[in-house]
Amino acid sequence: MNHVASSRAHQRARVYHYDQLDREFLAERVADFRDQVARRIAGELSEDEFRPLRLMNGLYLQLHAYMLRVAIPYGVLSSPQLRQLAYIARSYDRGYGHFTTRQNIQYNWPKLVETPDILQALADVDMHAIQTSGNCIRNITTDEFAGAAADELVDPRVYAEILRQWSTRHPEFTYLPRKFKIAIVGAPLDRAAIKFHDIGLIAKRNQEGEIGFEVYAGGGLGRTPIVGMKLRDFLPESEFLAYMEAILRTYNALGERDNIYRARIKIMVRELGQEFIDLVEREYAVLPHQKYRIEPAVVAWVGANFAPPEFDRAATPALMQRHVAENPDFATWVARNTHPHREPGYISAVISLKSIGGVPGDATANQMDMVADLADVYGFSEIRVSHVQNLVLPHVRRDDLFTVWQELVKAGLGTPNIGLITDIITCPGLDFCALANARSIPIAQRIAERFASLERQVDIGEVFVNISGCINACGHHHVGHIGILGVDKRGEEFYQITLGGSATNDAAVGEIIGAAFSYDLVVDAIETLLTTYIRLREKGERFIETYRRLGPLPFKEALYAGA
Amino acid sequence: MPVLDAGLVVPDHWEHAGDEQNLPAGQNFIVCLDRLKRDREFLFAREAPLGVTLPPGTKAAEVAEFLERLDLVVVGFPKFRDGRGFTLARTLRERHGFEGEIRATGHILPDQYALLLRCGFSTVEVPETAHLSVWQAALERYKVAYQPGLTVEKPLSWFRRGV
Numbered sequence: 001m002n003h004v005a006s007s008r009a010h011q012r013a014r015v016y017h018y019d020q021l022d023r024e025f026l027a028e029r030v031a032d033f034r035d036q037v038a039r040r041i042a043g044e045l046s047e048d049e050f051r052p053l054r055l056m057n058g059l060y061l062q063l064h065a066y067m068l069r070v071a072i073p074y075g076v077l078s079s080p081q082l083r084q085l086a087y088i089a090r091s092y093d094r095g096y097g098h099f100t101t102r103q104n105i106q107y108n109w110p111k112l113v114e115t116p117d118i119l120q121a122l123a124d125v126d127m128h129a130i131q132t133s134g135n136c137i138r139n140i141t142t143d144e145f146a147g148a149a150a151d152e153l154v155d156p157r158v159y160a161e162i163l164r165q166w167s168t169r170h171p172e173f174t175y176l177p178r179k180f181k182i183a184i185v186g187a188p189l190d191r192a193a194i195k196f197h198d199i200g201l202i203a204k205r206n207q208e209g210e211i212g213f214e215v216y217a218g219g220g221l222g223r224t225p226i227v228g229m230k231l232r233d234f235l236p237e238s239e240f241l242a243y244m245e246a247i248l249r250t251y252n253a254l255g256e257r258d259n260i261y262r263a264r265i266k267i268m269v270r271e272l273g274q275e276f277i278d279l280v281e282r283e284y285a286v287l288p289h290q291k292y293r294i295e296p297a298v299v300a301w302v303g304a305n306f307a308p309p310e311f312d313r314a315a316t317p318a319l320m321q322r323h324v325a326e327n328p329d330f331a332t333w334v335a336r337n338t339h340p341h342r343e344p345g346y347i348s349a350v351i352s353l354k355s356i357g358g359v360p361g362d363a364t365a366n367q368m369d370m371v372a373d374l375a376d377v378y379g380f381s382e383i384r385v386s387h388v389q390n391l392v393l394p395h396v397r398r399d400d401l402f403t404v405w406q407e408l409v410k411a412g413l414g415t416p417n418i419g420l421i422t423d424i425i426t427c428p429g430l431d432f433c434a435l436a437n438a439r440s441i442p443i444a445q446r447i448a449e450r451f452a453s454l455e456r457q458v459d460i461g462e463v464f465v466n467i468s469g470c471i472n473a474c475g476h477h478h479v480g481h482i483g484i485l486g487v488d489k490r491g492e493e494f495y496q497i498t499l500g501g502s503a504t505n506d507a508a509v510g511e512i513i514g515a516a517f518s519y520d521l522v523v524d525a526i527e528t529l530l531t532t533y534i535r536l537r538e539k540g541e542r543f544i545e546t547y548r549r550l551g552p553l554p555f556k557e558a559l560y561a562g563a
Numbered sequence: 564m565p566v567l568d569a570g571l572v573v574p575d576h577w578e579h580a581g582d583e584q585n586l587p588a589g590q591n592f593i594v595c596l597d598r599l600k601r602d603r604e605f606l607f608a609r610e611a612p613l614g615v616t617l618p619p620g621t622k623a624a625e626v627a628e629f630l631e632r633l634d635l636v637v638v639g640f641p642k643f644r645d646g647r648g649f650t651l652a653r654t655l656r657e658r659h660g661f662e663g664e665i666r667a668t669g670h671i672l673p674d675q676y677a678l679l680l681r682c683g684f685s686t687v688e689v690p691e692t693a694h695l696s697v698w699q700a701a702l703e704r705y706k707v708a709y710q711p712g713l714t715v716e717k718p719l720s721w722f723r724r725g726v
Contacts, residue, residue, distance in 0.1 A: 025707035032704050036674070044694065052644055053674060135644065165709045171681035172653055175646025252650040253622065286658055291711050 006080040010125070013078035013381040014147065016161045016305045018126040026123045029130060029169070033057050034116040041113075056136055056174070058104075058129030059115055063434050068110045069132040070122060074142040074160035074184075075103030075385040079372035082383050084125040086368035092118050097368070099353060099361040101425055101476055102181070103141050103385045104132055108432055130168060135176045137167035137248075141183045143191040144386035147306055148348045148394040150340040154186035154203035154211055158303045159240070162294065166241055173248045177255030177263040180248070181220075184213075192387060193503035195219045195228040196479060198265045199247060204234070211237040217247055218269025218276070221473035225509040226266045231277050237299065242292035246284035250276070309380040309395060315345025319399040330405055332454065333416035338401070339392075347398050349379075351391040351408060352415035352423065356448045359441050360426040361389030370411045378404050388425055388464075390418065420457040421465055421530070422448040425476050429469030429486065430493075436469035438486025438493035438519075443467055446523045451530075460530055463543040466501075479503035481544045482529060483510045484522065495522040499529070499555060500547050513552055514560055525559055532558040564688045566666070567676075570699040573686070577614055577635060586611075593637055596621060599629055607632050616668075620647060623654035630661045638684070640669035649682045656683035656713050673701040681712030 011017070018026070033053075040050040058069040070085070077085075085105055089097045092114055093107040100106055110118060122128055131138055140160040147155050163182060167173070173180070183192040184201040194200030200216035212234040219228025235243050247265075256262040269276045324331045339348040351371060354360050363371075375383050375393055378400045384392035396404055408414040417423045424447060427433065429440030444467055451457055466480030470487075477483030483498035494516040501510030517525045530543070532555055537546045547555065566575045580592040586609065593614035599606060606613055614635030617626060626636065636655060638648040648667060655661040667679050668688040676698055679687060689698060 021707050025705070025709070028705045028707065032674075035700075035704075039697070044697070049643070049672060053672075135646075168709050169678075169705075170710055171678040171708070171712055172649045173646075174678060175644055175649065175675070177646075249650050249654070252646060253654070257620075257645050257647070288657060 006083070009376050009381040010078045010080045012309075013375075014306050014309055015076050015078045015081070015382065016073070016157075016164075016302070022126065023123075025168075026126070026128055029057075029128065030116065030119045030123050033119055037112065037116055052134055052175075055134035056131055057115075057119070058132035059110075059112075060133060061434070062108070062432055063430075064432070065109050066112055066115070067432070068107045068115060068118060068129060069100070070105050070107070070127065070129045071132045071139045072103050072105060072127075072385050073164050074140050074146070074157055075144055075387070076146075076157060077383040077385065078125075079375045079381040079383065081125045081127055082368050082372040082375070084121060084127070086365040086372070088118055088121055089365040089368065091121075096362055096364045098359070098428065099363065099385050099389050099391070101387050101389060101427075101474065102132075102139055103144075103387055104139055105385070106428075108428075131174075133179070135178050135180075136174045137170065137176075137180045137182065140164050140167070141181070141192055141197075141387055143185045143187060144384040144390075144392045145191065145339050145348050145394060146186065146384075147308070148339075148341050148346075149187055149191075150342045151189060152187045152342065153205055155303070155306055156184045156186035156201075156203055157306045158299060159186075159201070159203060159213075160184050161302050161305070162241070162298070163244070166244070173252060176248070176252055177257055178260065178265075180251075180265065182244075188505075190504045190507075193476070193479065193507075195507040196221055196225070196476075196503060197228065199244065200228050201240075206234060213237070213240055215243065217280075218266045219507075220264055220266040221476060221478050222264065223261065223471040223473070224264075224266065224270075225473070225478040226270055227507045227509065228266075229269055229273070229277075231280060238293050238295070239289070241294055242287050242289050243280075243284055245292055246280050246287055250279045250283050254279075309382075311343045311346060311395070312397065313343075313345065315343070315397040315399060317345065317398040320347075320401050323402040327402075329416075330402060332458070333405055333414060334401070336416045336418045336420065341395065343395075345398055346395050347401060349393045349396045349401065349404060350386070350418045351393065351413050352417055353390050353413075354417055354423050354448070355412060355415045356422060356452045357445055358448075360424050360444050363391070367411055367413060370407070371413070374404055374407055388423065390423070416454065417457060419462045419464070421451045421460050421463050422457060423464075424448065425464070425466040425480070427468050427470075427474035429467075429475075433469060433474075435472055436486065437471075437488035438469050438495065440467040440469040440475055440484075440486055443484060443486075443495065443519075443522060447526055450523050450527060460534070461542055463530070464503075465526070476503065477501075478509045479507070480510060481542075481547070482526065484526075487516055489516070493519045495519070497522075497525060497529075497559075499552060500544065502544065511552060514556055528558050529555055564668075564691060565693065565695075566686050566688050567695075567698060568686045570676075570695075570702045572695065576612075579616070591634075593635060596626065599626075603629070614664075617651070619645060619669075621651065623651055623659060626655075627659050630655070630659055630663075633661070633663055635664045635666060636661065637666045637668055640667060640671050643670045643672050643675060649678065652679070652683040653713065673698045676701045677705055681708065681710075683713040 060067040183197040186203040202214040215232040216228035379393040426444040430436040467484040468475035468477040479501040496516040498510030612634040616637035
């Protein structure tokens with residue numbers, strides 16, 4: 001696609017459009033990093049000093065190479081941006097990228113000297129890697145169906161963008177005790193795991209129709225999984241940055257600095273409880289509110305970027321229904337991989353990055369280009385990244401959906417498994433990560449292969465399997481209906497299984513079911529859990545519901561019967 | 564160690580007083596917080612500018628009652644990664660209205676210089692070996708900032724984009 005058409009597609013997409021100020025800032029940031037890399041290479045910065053600086057630009061040193069984590073703010077991309085990600089994968093990496101649970105993309109093989117050029121390539125399409133790592137406020141995450149979902153009350157992207165700007169190179173909160181993650185949703189159903197974030201926000205409306213936020217803090221996964229605590233039920237829109245300031249200031253002043261395992265805000269919230277809320281409220285009460293007030297004009301100005309595209313009101317579901325009736329494969333995909341849209345003639349389509357035998361969350365440069373093309377033709381040039389590592393075309397006409405599906409199938413992107421046992425969240429694990437204790441990707445692949453039969457997957461129904469290769473829990477194992485945690489037992493990979501976790505409204509941390517399984521036996525164990533569920537389930541009951549009704553005992557017995 | 568104000572080395576008129584040291588009249592002294600608490604009456608009565616140096620982790624509230632008499636608050640950074648000082652300075656300015664000099668000392672990187680100023684610091688103490696050009700460049704690096712700062716509104720912020 002030529003540059004003019006490409007920029008037109010970007011203009012058309014409902015993404016935040018950078019103004020002169022944003023571009024200027026980003027250019028300054030790229031120059032800054034280029035200089036930091038030069039100072040490191042010249043030896044003016046020690047590795048100890050360079051490390052936090054490179055991390056704040058998303059650059060990690062992994063097992064085999066540097067890894068660059070690029071921010072996809074709240075998971076929203078225009079087609080030219082996705083094409084640029086493909087270009088970077090091709091030019092600076094090995095032809096693919098890995099989409100993460102934080103709605104970011106990671107490149108596993110960049111060279112240090114080339115990273116400033118990659119950042120420049122990103123800046124060319126208004127993207128960056130700012131604060132995708134380091135002890136600062138990270139990429140804000142949200143619902144992948146934002147602005148499209150039938151059940152949405154408030155568009156969370158508007159506030160996510162305000163938060164992005166506010167948190168970008170925040171003078172006071174760039175050297176926090178630990179990393180800090182904020183998630184926001186605007187629908188009654190939590191699709192962004194907000195209760196497992198340092199701050200979780202639910203945007204909603206009161207009886208007068210005014211917008212406000214339910215505020216949670218102190219949630220998190222990692223080695224100490226905790227469900228966030230509610231601080232406010234309805235924080236008025238105009239006050240929400242002032243309140244964020246109060247929470248962060250309280251945390252930054254008091255947060256533990258000496259022990260990194262106690263440095264997350266969740267530890268403070270857990271230990272102080274109500275006292276934490278009191279401290280925040282006291283801080284909030286004395287802040288210069290005027291300075292942090294979000295005026296309606298600012299909300300309107302940011303919000304204009306996310307105004308609904310021009311939906312065709314004449315679009316109807318008729319054609320799609322006919323194809324569903326005639327084509328069982330399409331019908332299965334529609335049943336699994338779509339989400340209701342607020343416009344009756346439209347639907348959101350989920351593109352699974354969980355093909356059987358593939359690496360969960362990986363997409364090749366060609367696939368990215370192809371999805372960008374589809375978005376241009378059929379989806380207002382918009383793409384989303386979900387926190388379960390899939391892609392979404394948020395606005396597809398229902399009468400185009402059959403064509404879209406056919407194209408996806410051709411590109412190997414038509415796997416109809418969203419929410420099924422093969423739609424697994426996985427961290428990179430020991431194959432890439434310097435922190436991991438065990439491999440996680442091959443476990444996901446073996447589970448997917450074991451349950452490759454679609455008929456069997458559909459029979460099992462919705463079940464979330466999440467795999468982490470170490471206790472840091474990047475694969476969200478605590479909140480999987482079935483969680484798998486890789487551990488190291490005297491140099492051997494073992495896998496601990498947790499059951500009953502949930503990342504949504506009924507947020508819960510899974511419980512360890514018993515002794516860990518070896519690399520060879522863990523997939524058998526998962527199969528045993530599911531056959532046990534099928535044997536015991538009542539009609540229409542999902543795995544998690546059967547588990548909650550019966551508790552761990554029958555599953556434990558099935559797993560350890562011979563032991 | 565050189566003290567930088569707006570990127571330039573300025574004369575340092577201050578001397579650190581030991582815990583028990585006699586303080587000759589008329590001279591600017593920086594005392595530790597403990598001594599300030601202990602010798603409050605004597606120190607307040609001296610006819611000379613007074614400064615205090617705060618150990619890492621000091622809360623603004625602990626020094627609030629002395630601020631009216633203080634001309635200088637020195638905030639130590641044990642490690643540049645320890646960002647408590649940013650909040651401390653901001654709180655001294657914003658909540659307690661302190662208008663004297665706030666000086667950053669300890670392990671600080673040039674990359675933090677502009678952020679320190681925006682949180683209310685006036686000066687930084689840098690190592691003898693510091694490349695001053697790097698510190699100066701760090702001040703000029705960013706003309707755009709997204710948040711309201713405490714410096715005279717030199718960096719633009721979207722709060723002031725005129726929307």
